[in-house]
Amino acid sequence: MRRFELLEPASFQDATRILAQEREKCLIIAGGTDLLLRLKKREISPDILVSLRKVPGISFFGEEDHSLKLGAFTTHRAIEKSQRIKTAFPALSDAVGNLGSIQIRNVATVGGNICNAAPSADTVPPLMVHDAKLKILGAGGEKELPLADFIKGPGKTELKKGEFLTEIIIPEPPPLTSSAYIKLTRRSSMELPLLGVAAQLTFSPERKILNGRIAISCAGPFCFRPRAAEALLSGREIDVTLLEEIGAEALKESKPRDSFRCSAKYREAMIPILVARSITRSYERCFRKEEKP
Numbered sequence: 001m002r003r004f005e006l007l008e009p010a011s012f013q014d015a016t017r018i019l020a021q022e023r024e025k026c027l028i029i030a031g032g033t034d035l036l037l038r039l040k041k042r043e044i045s046p047d048i049l050v051s052l053r054k055v056p057g058i059s060f061f062g063e064e065d066h067s068l069k070l071g072a073f074t075t076h077r078a079i080e081k082s083q084r085i086k087t088a089f090p091a092l093s094d095a096v097g098n099l100g101s102i103q104i105r106n107v108a109t110v111g112g113n114i115c116n117a118a119p120s121a122d123t124v125p126p127l128m129v130h131d132a133k134l135k136i137l138g139a140g141g142e143k144e145l146p147l148a149d150f151i152k153g154p155g156k157t158e159l160k161k162g163e164f165l166t167e168i169i170i171p172e173p174p175p176l177t178s179s180a181y182i183k184l185t186r187r188s189s190m191e192l193p194l195l196g197v198a199a200q201l202t203f204s205p206e207r208k209i210l211n212g213r214i215a216i217s218c219a220g221p222f223c224f225r226p227r228a229a230e231a232l233l234s235g236r237e238i239d240v241t242l243l244e245e246i247g248a249e250a251l252k253e254s255k256p257r258d259s260f261r262c263s264a265k266y267r268e269a270m271i272p273i274l275v276a277r278s279i280t281r282s283y284e285r286c287f288r289k290e291e292k293p
């Protein structure tokens, strides 16, 4: 591995200054679980790695304006252990609970998972159905961007040189809302998804769907929301006909391909099944919660 310098600024101001000055030579390092592998394989060769670990406010849980805020350096393990996330954002809890191993989850961060922009990133489908926004800081100031507009392709994001992710903002879901993330793998741990599907549904007291979001990963160059399938959800009750319609529509909007991990045909067969499962699980979670004495 090529030698590099590690800088650990103690404030957002210092981090912004360093990243602006050294923009061509440096990269952010968070947990390093993706980055260090790429360094070892010599896919990248930065002169400087900038860790934000010592910056106050880069790893936290907070509440503001009816939203949950997560610092970009919050680890998957901290999210997994959060009862608040399990209750309000169960799809995200599903995703981090089965990401890598405990050792990986102890160091790897949610911001790293998003910024790495792998098509298989486990936190992206849940955060998309939770309608997450990202706070980005750079020499030009601060801006907010929906996660849905952030990832542009495998390894490609909207981040400009010198910019970095500081926060993930997740709006509080309305009442009678629940969600689920289903990860398809060949074994039960330490594996990236062959497919990942998240759903978040809001119901009326009569159990009709008021609003629904679906996000699918590993079925295209980046995670996407099948909008035509989502449009079929509104005003409907969950039954076999609806699940079949949504699954078929979601498949039409997907572009799975062959990879060394599985064939496009297998992915095509599994997309409708995973979409139906994520919807059913969201429904069951929502009303199981309701029916508790």
Ligand SMILES: Cc1cc2nc3c(=O)[nH]c(=O)nc-3n(C[C@H](O)[C@H](O)[C@H](O)COP(=O)(O)OP(=O)(O)OC[C@H]3O[C@@H](n4cnc5c(N)ncnc54)[C@H](O)[C@@H]3O)c2cc1C
Pocket (backbone or CB within 6 Å): 027, 028, 029, 030, 031, 032, 033, 034, 035, 036, 072, 073, 098, 099, 100, 101, 104, 107, 108, 109, 110, 111, 112, 113, 114, 115, 116, 120, 121, 122, 123, 159, 163, 164, 165, 166, 190, 191, 192, 193
């Ligand atoms: C054994 C193993 C198993 C794994 N299993 C899974 C799995 O099941 N599911 C899954 O989704 N992933 C998995 N991964 C991949 C990896 O652990 C995750 O993607 C992790 O969340 C990356 O976070 P990190 O903090 O380690 O990021 P890093 O490796 O530090 O950074 C990743 C990229 O994001 C950039 N970056 C990081 N933070 C910021 C920021 N705040 N602003 C701007 N850019 C930033 C870095 O410059 C780098 O390009 C696995 C990895 C390993 C080694």
